[in-house]
Amino acid sequence: MGLAEYFEKTEGMGVLATSDVEGNIDLVIYTRPYVIDEETVGFSMPERLSHLNLESNPKAAYMFVEEGQGYKGKRLYLVKLGEESNSKRIEEMKKKYERKSRAPEQTPRDFVYFKVNKIRPLTSNK
Numbered sequence: 001m002g003l004a005e006y007f008e009k010t011e012g013m014g015v016l017a018t019s020d021v022e023g024n025i026d027l028v029i030y031t032r033p034y035v036i037d038e039e040t041v042g043f044s045m046p047e048r049l050s051h052l053n054l055e056s057n058p059k060a061a062y063m064f065v066e067e068g069q070g071y072k073g074k075r076l077y078l079v080k081l082g083e084e085s086n087s088k089r090i091e092e093m094k095k096k097y098e099r100k101s102r103a104p105e106q107t108p109r110d111f112v113y114f115k116v117n118k119i120r121p122l123t124s125n126k
Contacts, residue, residue: 073122078114
């Protein structure tokens with residue numbers, strides 16, 4: 001199953017990890033990524049700490065834990081490719097993926113693109 005199908009069909013919770021150039025880490029609960037293709041994902045990001053960290057350190061990790069018993073999911077290792085400060089683009093992506101926000105957007109957001117460098121299962125002995 002490819003990334004697009006996985007994130008369309010699988011319910012769960014995600015966590016995005018970023019760090020600044022000095023290695024100070026930030027973790028935040030995040031929605032599923034928008035899958036552009038099998039090597040590119042995107043997130044609608046408010047202008048907060050995680051987004052700021054990506055300006056000095058383009059590397060991030062995203063962990064998705066599937067709903068249900070046990071520990072199933074995926075870990076994505078990411079590198080920022082670019083971003084758009086375009087609320088219209090964000091709305092297009094939400095419509096394409098049929099995602100609805102819980103509340104109206106109150107902070108400016110950017111659409112941030114990432115290259116997927118590696119995908120690992122949530123738990124692994126390797």
